[in-house]
Amino acid sequence: MSDAPETGTLPRANRVISIPHFELGDRLSAEQSDFFETYGFIRFKGFVARARAAELHAAMNEIDRALVASRVDKVNGVPLIFGRRADGTRYLQRIPFASLQHPAFREFLRDPRFRGILETAGTGYRIGEEERDGLVINRFRNEPGARYKRLGWHTDSLRDLFYLEKPRRYLNVGFYLTDSPPEVGGLRLLPCTHNQPISSLLLRKRYFIDDRPDPDEFAVTAEAGDLTIHDGRLWHRTALATLHGDASERCVSYLPLMDGPLKRKHAGSSTPLYFRLKKLVGY
Numbered sequence: 001m002s003d004a005p006e007t008g009t010l011p012r013a014n015r016v017i018s019i020p021h022f023e024l025g026d027r028l029s030a031e032q033s034d035f036f037e038t039y040g041f042i043r044f045k046g047f048v049a050r051a052r053a054a055e056l057h058a059a060m061n062e063i064d065r066a067l068v069a070s071r072v073d074k075v076n077g078v079p080l081i082f083g084r085r086a087d088g089t090r091y092l093q094r095i096p097f098a099s100l101q102h103p104a105f106r107e108f109l110r111d112p113r114f115r116g117i118l119e120t121a122g123t124g125y126r127i128g129e130e131e132r133d134g135l136v137i138n139r140f141r142n143e144p145g146a147r148y149k150r151l152g153w154h155t156d157s158l159r160d161l162f163y164l165e166k167p168r169r170y171l172n173v174g175f176y177l178t179d180s181p182p183e184v185g186g187l188r189l190l191p192c193t194h195n196q197p198i199s200s201l202l203l204r205k206r207y208f209i210d211d212r213p214d215p216d217e218f219a220v221t222a223e224a225g226d227l228t229i230h231d232g233r234l235w236h237r238t239a240l241a242t243l244h245g246d247a248s249e250r251c252v253s254y255l256p257l258m259d260g261p262l263k264r265k266h267a268g269s270s271t272p273l274y275f276r277l278k279k280l281v282g283y
């Protein structure tokens, strides 16, 4: 971790940081845990082989076709976000509860290494397959018909407040279905901001509206098959791709690791207020 920022310091503008090449075993090593707890995120290379990531991408397309054909606009109360291709056809840009909709994703979550990640989260944590949005697949594309091209600054823990819960430790596990070089935009984060008082969790930036680059931000690049974990309290955004159309497609799924009372979503679940906020600011 030679060129990683020093413990407890934020990287300054234009400083190039390369993340160490971490691979995930049965559980996080002491060095990996340290990195994660210090910066609030970590990336593991090659969690699955590229070919397996491609199979999961194909499974995503199957869910997409089924949902578009079924004409539903929500799954378990969570609104679907659609985009339109240049040829007029519709596609999903955000698929919640993917593992409840396709066996390939259900199987993916049975990987024993998720147990090791849960240990890092803390005792009593579980995979939130039926909570919040479950395993959600984001499909960012940069084209005129896309609604989900980028995301403004936010923390994922804001949602806890909308569920009338105190923001607590909650980890978000990212899995890359496609490559994510800088040209497709992607995750930009402010390292170490998971250790912040509630005032900065609420007020450091204007939620979802502010999407300007920050001099202290760090770009997370990844390849298909890589896995990330970030702390829900970490400030982050999704940058707009510089490429367009098919070349700009970036698919990354997120899985919440939860503790506390289990609140399963179901077909009759109401739409959380949180999505009204997102809609108000254009998503």
Ligand SMILES: O=C(O)CCC(=O)C(=O)O
Pocket (backbone or CB within 6 Å): 138, 151, 156, 174, 186, 187, 236, 237, 238, 252, 254
């Ligand atoms: O683009 C990403 O990897 C992050 C997406 C994100 O922050 C979110 O869906 O809450």
Ligand SMILES: [Fe+2]
Pocket (backbone or CB within 6 Å): 154, 155, 156, 236
């Ligand atoms: Fe997020």
